[in-house]
Amino acid sequence: MIATETLLLSLMIFSARVVDVSLSTIRQVMIIRGKRAITFGIAFIENLIWVFAVSKVLQDLSEPITALAFALGFATGTFVGITLEGKLLIGEQVVKVFTSLGDEVADHLRSNGYRLTEFMGKGRDGEVSLLFVQVRRRDAPKVLTLARELDPACYLVLEDIRAHQRATR
Numbered sequence: 001m002i003a004t005e006t007l008l009l010s011l012m013i014f015s016a017r018v019v020d021v022s023l024s025t026i027r028q029v030m031i032i033r034g035k036r037a038i039t040f041g042i043a044f045i046e047n048l049i050w051v052f053a054v055s056k057v058l059q060d061l062s063e064p065i066t067a068l069a070f071a072l073g074f075a076t077g078t079f080v081g082i083t084l085e086g087k088l089l090i091g092e093q094v095v096k097v098f099t100s101l102g103d104e105v106a107d108h109l110r111s112n113g114y115r116l117t118e119f120m121g122k123g124r125d126g127e128v129s130l131l132f133v134q135v136r137r138r139d140a141p142k143v144l145t146l147a148r149e150l151d152p153a154c155y156l157v158l159e160d161i162r163a164h165q166r167a168t169r
Contacts, residue, residue, distance in 0.1 A: 002065060010069035013053050017073025018080055020049040025081025026088075033091050034162055089138035091160060095131075097147045098155040102129020105150050109133060112146055134161065 023046040030039040053073070057066045098121075099105045106118050109131065119130040133143050140158055147154050 006063050006065060009056060010063075010065045013056050013066055014069040014073040014076070016049050016053040016056075017070055018077040020046050020053065021074050021077025022081035022084060023049070025078065025085055029085050029090060032160070032162060089136075091137045093135060093137045093140045094159045094161060095133040095135060095140055095143045095147075096157040096159070097131040097133065097143075098123065098128050098157075099131065099147065099151045099153075100126070100128055101151045101154075102131065105129070105147055105154065106131055108150050109143065109146055112142075114143060114146075 023042050027039055027042040027046060030042065053070060057070050060066065097105060097109075102118060102120070106116060106129070109116055114133050114135065116131050116133040119132070121128050121130055131147075135143055137160070144156055147156065
């Protein structure tokens with residue numbers, strides 16, 4: 001029988017690992033986005049929690065349930081971190097719209113408040129417009145929907161932007 005104290009310790013270790021690994025995932029996203037100050041703070045907190053969790057596991061290696069809680073917390077934290085990052089939608093993206101209806105799609109996007117740059121090209125089936133639309137990541141799905149309203153056959157590409165600088169006018 002496992003003692004209540006050991007179960008509570010295991011739950012605490014599990015919870016600590018979920019938080020620390022979730023923070024690690026968010027920190028990695030912030031590194032990619034070039035957010036140094038946020039990354040610094042997250043790294044500090046993340047490692048304080050990690051040291052706490054590791055020290056609790058190493059205090060008594062005769063209890064395998066604490067090591068199990070540590071590993072399960074890591075796996076769960078990875079899942080939670082990826083889920084959180086998907087919900088936070090941090091950063092900027094470029095939506096590239098390849099369409100044969102360039103002027104119409106461009107006008108539609110502009111009328112909905114999006115700034116874009118238009119290029120002409122040749123595709124397999126003839127002339128095509130390539131529209132570059134820079135948006136906050138959380139707004140990208142709206143651009144996709146608007147483009148597909150006018151051209152259901154358009155080809156869409158999303159790219160994350162690490163750093164950007166907008167001109168001021």
